[in-house]
Amino acid sequence: MPQTILYARVSTADQNIDHQTAQAEAAGFRLDAVVSDHGVSGLNVPLCERPEGRRLADMLRSGDTLVVRWVDRLGRNYEDVTDTIRAFMRRGVIVRTVINGMTFDGATRDPVQAAVRDALIAFMAATAQAQAEATKEAQRAGIAGAKARGDRYLGKKPSYDREGLTIVQAMLAQGANVSEIARTAGLTRQTVRRIRDEPDGAEAALARWGM
Structure with a gap:
């Protein structure tokens, strides 16, 4: 059965993820699991090198939904974020953001729609x-x-x-x-x-x- 998993990240050890979890639930997401990294830089440490980031990648299956407050929780490095989202989409994972309610998936076969989606991902990653x-x-x-x-x-x-x-x-x-x-x-x-x-x-x- 498909799962909805929240990934949360805070960059300092004294912060907590409660606010990110509460935001997601308030936005209507019914979370099956929460995976979080604490005290980890999104700019300098790729998702695949974070302890819980690796666990997240192992957990996600085709049909699952990955929820993040915004793409900056996945990372703040342009190449890392774009590569990560595209890799998840290729695996059949849907990526959704709490802020602005964005949805990214790889289901579309229309090249124009895919181009618009990829451009938006690139813009958000660059902004982060x-x-x-x-x-x-x-x-x-x-x-x-x-x-x-x-x-x-x-x-x-x-x-x-x-x-x-x-x-x-x-x-x-x-x-x-x-x-x-x-x-x-x-x-x-x-x-x-x-x-x-x-x-x-x-x-x-x-x-x-x-x-």
């Missing part, structure tokens, strides 16, 4: 990598700026964590509106607007607090 690289650069800039100023005052602790900021960044990139993002991320609309309007400041705030 671009966001990761921009995040790292903003973190470096924030830390460097604080050191240069000799800052000791941390300021108010952010109401969002790394997980929340990633959700906001991903949904902003997909064109979601502020209210929708706030509901999904569990943040106020004011916070979402601040992240949208001052992305470097949002990163710097997390960096100052070591989050």
